[in-house]
Amino acid sequence: MSIGVAGSAMTISSTRLVQLNSGQDASKNLAEGLAVDFAALMAVALPQVDVSLLGEMRAAASLGISKRMLLAGELVHRAVGAQGLARFAVHRSDTVRGWICYALAHEHTLHSPAEPLEDLLEAVRPFADDAHFGVREWAWMAVRPHLAKQPERALSHLAGWTADPSERVRRFASESTRPRGVWCAHLNILKENPALGLPVLDPLQADPSTYVQDSVGNWLNDAAKSQPQWVSELCDAWLAQNPGKATARICKRALRSLHKK
Numbered sequence: 001m002s003i004g005v006a007g008s009a010m011t012i013s014s015t016r017l018v019q020l021n022s023g024q025d026a027s028k029n030l031a032e033g034l035a036v037d038f039a040a041l042m043a044v045a046l047p048q049v050d051v052s053l054l055g056e057m058r059a060a061a062s063l064g065i066s067k068r069m070l071l072a073g074e075l076v077h078r079a080v081g082a083q084g085l086a087r088f089a090v091h092r093s094d095t096v097r098g099w100i101c102y103a104l105a106h107e108h109t110l111h112s113p114a115e116p117l118e119d120l121l122e123a124v125r126p127f128a129d130d131a132h133f134g135v136r137e138w139a140w141m142a143v144r145p146h147l148a149k150q151p152e153r154a155l156s157h158l159a160g161w162t163a164d165p166s167e168r169v170r171r172f173a174s175e176s177t178r179p180r181g182v183w184c185a186h187l188n189i190l191k192e193n194p195a196l197g198l199p200v201l202d203p204l205q206a207d208p209s210t211y212v213q214d215s216v217g218n219w220l221n222d223a224a225k226s227q228p229q230w231v232s233e234l235c236d237a238w239l240a241q242n243p244g245k246a247t248a249r250i251c252k253r254a255l256r257s258l259h260k261k
Helices: 014-021 030-035 038-045 051-059 065-080 094-111 117-128 133-149 151-163 167-175 188-192 194-204 210-224 228-241 245-254
Strands: 002-004 011-013
Touching: 011 014, 011 030, 014 030, 014 038, 038 051, 038 065, 038 094, 051 065, 065 094, 065 133, 094 117, 094 133, 117 133, 117 151, 117 167, 133 151, 133 167, 151 167, 151 188, 151 194, 167 194, 167 210, 188 194, 188 210, 194 210, 194 228, 210 228, 210 245, 228 245
Parallel strands: none
Antiparallel strands: 002 011
């Protein structure tokens, strides 16, 4: 028996699903990540979880992946509390580690505004540097609603991450603050005034990592949809300062929508 994944030609064997749902292995691609049975995995990863919480998770099986991650993070927090989250930070399942990102965001919600945004960002920083692509995505998506409430404060703090030795952490600074982004609410203040993002963008204008370059280019492409002249002028300035391949690649990506017009 195998399961087809919507939008994908691949199938996932029953053996592979057992591995994913029991937390024995991490997903190898997006299709596998989307196929995980959250309730089944939660029952194994958190054997102490109350049956009522598992019932809530099962009832949400038809929801979109973002809503299920949000709920799972809350349920995990309710099951183990803030002090119990750390032991799951190195769980073999990328899905479980993603839940912890959302649990940390939920913890912040419970204590906001007393808990500074910077504390939440530092709490998810290890997940921003996770070896698994999926965990890195869940990390920024989990904190995005909180960044949206205090974008300038977030940008100020994340500007310091642009000097991190890890390309993953540098990429988080850009990806988490994109004006439009993917699977998340838009940051209208950055759509209207993208110059507010310069504390993060300027240090990355010639980043050697293509992983970071793609994110910065996408950030600017988002901005170009509402402020095309600003993006065009910024790219001209960057290319004058750094006429190398890295900046050229970023700017090509940034201006791709404008060149289609």
